[in-house]
């Protein structure tokens with residue numbers, strides 16, 4: 249792209265600063281809280297109506313029968329596609345429209361889009377309605393500039409990212425919406441900060457371990473077998489054997505923060521024994537104790553080995569410890585994913601960051617997952633990255649905000665990256 253055309257593009261985006269603020273506020277105004285999945289349809293239709301005015305063909309995809317989908321909370325996704333004047337690749341911006349609960353501690357109305365001190369406040373301001381708005385404004389500016397645009401631009405607003413993406417990107421990927429040939433490059437404007445290119449994320453395995461015992465009167469514990477003590481033996485084994493191993497298992501994935509640059513395991517919850525009734529604890533030896541573990545998986549690890557490692561630990565306890573009986577149940581898993589940092593989407597975005605922000609971009613991976621997993625693993629589309637305004641640490645918090653300067657800068661980066669990808673120049 250010539251320097252002159254770039255200047256025009258950036259000037260246009262500077263002129264549209266107010267419009268970008270307004271669009272972000274309008275998106276925040278839809279209380280798309282998930283669960284249960286409020287206001288998905290009006291939010292999707294708002295995006296669709298807007299893009300139709302720029303010549304996009306708009307489709308709404310109802311993910312019927314996916315978790316949470318019912319008459320009151322239909323899972324409605326919007327996909328808008330616009331073919332350019334000549335053949336070329338398809339560049340797709342995917343933003344999730346759902347947000348998490350507001351929670352306590354807000355000092356402003358979470359759905360009012362309050363503008364203050366160069367920031368826009370609201371639930372989803374950062375994760376990720378700001379990024380979605382920036383991608384829409386970026387694409388509109390490219391179109392309005394009237395320069396030749398080969399290839400195809402696509403923007404989707406999808407649901408349920410915060411609950412695994414089953415009614416959103418997962419559903420669409422299964423039905424070919426993200427298949428190579430239909431789409432070539434995907435940028436997900438998640439809040440990873442304006443100077444960072446996120447090329448992937450660690451995987452996840454959630455499982456529930458249950459230890460079993462035998463109930464007895466609490467005054468005679470020797471008559472029973474305490475399931476909580478058996479679970480304590482599990483935790484002791486995790487502490488002594490597994491945690492040091494996981495901490496030593498470093499990854500080449502550039503995960504931030506760096507503490508997450510190894511395999512990790514969190515104990516999400518633990519429940520043992522009967523619940524209190526009318527203020528009195530149960531006077532019994534517990535016969536069951538359940539623990540949910542959250543194991544984060546590196547690209548170098550195989551999911552099979554990750555699970556076997558925990559099973560072997562439980563198995564060895566069963567051999568050594570009298571009365572030890574257990575069950576383990578899979579709850580949820582996601583494979584780790586990492587795009588090529590020299591691939592077109594990463595390279596094109598990095599070049600745009602250098603030009604717009606004037607800094608060397610940082611390539612990172614996310615400690616947690618986002619919709620890239622479905623695009624990669626189900627859609628089989630490898631050239632997918634996340635790039636967007638906002639700071640991840642602020643996501644899901646009270647008084648969530650996005651900086652307006654970051655919004656504008658990220659829109660410039662996305663517009664420049666999209667243009668070079670459309671021209672096959674990245």
Ligand SMILES: [Zn+2]
Nearest residue numbers: 375376409438
């Ligand atoms: Zn998000």
